[in-house]
Amino acid sequence: MDLTYPPESVAFRARVRELLQDNLPADWEGMGALTPEQADEFIARWRTVLHEHDLLAVNWPREYGGAGLTELEQLIVAEECTRLGVPQGGLNDNFSVQMLGPTLLVWGTEQQKRHYLPRILSREDVWCQGFSEPDAGSDLASIRTRARLDGDHWIINGQKTWTSYGHLANSAFVLCRTSSNPEESRYSGMSLLLCPLDQDGVEVRPLKMMTGDAEFTEVFFTDAVCPAENVVGGPGLGWKVAMTLLSFERGETAATLPAKFAKDVERLIDLARTSGRLDDPSIRERLAFAHEGVEQMRHLGLRAVTRWLAGEDIGVESSIHKLFWSEWLQSTTELAVDILGLEATAPIGHGLQGIAFPAAEAGTPNTSGTWADYFFRARAATIYAGSSEIQRNIISERILGLPKEPR
């Protein structure tokens, strides 16, 4: 057992920390302290800073514009960004830098890698994800968006939903049904297509959430077109490619998420103190329980990081993390509402700023407004990125080996 980092990485960490701090104002508190307008401005500027200093795609190969470093450096960059309360990229980079890019590195042709990867970094292409549909959520394989090959183009018809930041993107990677053969399994016959959104056949509409925000969109494809070569991995391999893409759970979120949640507990303790609730034994007990959860998440994270740095696949175990933190977050935001009492029924101040997904950003003001917003956002945590019910299926079947039910 050794919880220190290799000596060689100490210098790298110091350099990264200095670099990040040099590009921040002296009174920087974290993204959470910015107004929405300031946040937009900041993210745009910040992304450029990261890109210029080779910190945007830390472990992509150099030949495609990355820094060519390892998981360890990626982890360190993530930890330092978390420490300072700055994002690791722009709003859509979660889908492009984190998911599509690495997927192309696995499944893409050489020509696709050379074309798309640099354009992700330069933001010539801004991506969003076209997976879920109104009738295909947990059961992703039941998608109905179809694409047929017509000469040198795919023609796409259908509707995607829950597309994050679709209104900010100019491209989408879209999971489509491209063939149907009743003899084949329902997991075959799909393809992952790369589709430009700036065309007549595509319409993007905002989806307003219970929080009042509209970061999600619906995307309608009506005879939308993309070139025939815009398929990743080959026609019919869409499911496999999609599973690769969804598996890019960065090992470092297991390390950085607990750090963010620890800050949430800190704010909550302060909230209890200033609300005069810190003397209440039941509030103290619940705060201790919240702290206990953060500790467990940190320790689970240490385990995950150990495996990730050793090059092991932590895919299935990520279900354990997700289930734990999403339920913890609901319990903790519920505690916040109880600490606030009546004030929660008419929250004061704006909600969470920045990306704030899934955790609040550093510098978030400690107000009823931010906690009430957080409470609502937390209700989605057990639904997105694989609902708790799906996670329990995965854990019971793939980790414990229990049999699938007949379907």
Next chain:
Amino acid sequence: MYFDLSEDQQELRSTVRAFLEGTASLALLMRRLDSADGYDEVVWNRIATELELTGLAVPEEYGGSGFSLLETCIVLGEMGRVLYDGPFFASSVLATTALLASDDEDAKREYLPQLARGTLLGTVVGAGAERTGAESVAVKASRTTAGGWVLDGRASHVIDGDRAGVLIVPAAGDDGLDCFVVDGDADGLSKASLPAMDLTRPLAEMVFAEVPARRLGGAGCGEVVAGRVAEIGSVCLAAEQMGAAEVCVEMAVEYAKQRHQFGRPIGSFQAIKHRCASVHVAVEAAKSSALYAGWAASGGVGDIAVIAGTTKACCSEAFYLAATSAIQVHGGIGFTWEHPAHLLLRRAVSSREFFGSPAFHRQRVGAWIAEVSAAGPGRADRRLEASAWSP
């Protein structure tokens, strides 16, 4: 950055697991309990002399192997898996810890080598009680005219009290909590076995009537010993709880795969499957904390009192959840005497209460949080220091 057992530690774990499966499995335990024979002394001797586990955490200068607490936690995890009923926890964990914490060189040199060899069994009186201060301890020490010490009072729920050859006894002295060593067969000491809920963890109640005692350490040593025993006892019990919790999950899953109803394995129904998944998550999370606590306590990293509290709370709950769920998944058969599930539940309940229930620890940690917070807003650094987060 390596948060896992080393190869040597994994080897220790497999060796102990294989040994206990062969000599002290749950099946053998149940036979022993039915015959009311008590623990198997042959197996104990092998644990002590062949595997040398009893002296694992005793420094070499006192006749032990000089390993860290983490190795002891590994052994306890394996013992937890089989609900081992020998006196390891009382003697090799509690009594050993008490002596090591005492700073009494003479006592260490006299008793530790014997405890390490397993030839002397020890325990700590009052260990596992929530309150360990002088005002809560019901044993009082007084000076004799000859200049020695005698103890008067009573104590209960003493783990392995009946078979211990030596007792470490925190007792109220003139000014605070002192500590004493008492012979298991001392004059004036009456011991009675309590009918324990946990059949694998014998408990005794004791009455002290002018029992001659040897003082351990200086004035106030009892405070130090009781505190240390509470911390280390919690961390070690957590390790043991996690081994047993693992077995609860394994048992439930195995049953759910084999038991068929309505034409298919019951584990294929989501109600069963999801329950097993929820338990697994709770156990894996608590296990990670138990591993961290064992490591932190070995190296004196962070605030062990706080770490021990959070660890004991989540491990107690996870084990309790696993044991109750195992019974539920097994249906009617899980409720029978013949099935080991009830033994696991009994251990889960006794372990939940020894060294403080989850509620107790959360109240204490909550009070600590409030105290730290009183120093001003955002005292994250103090809380982080206590848990020893890396920079």
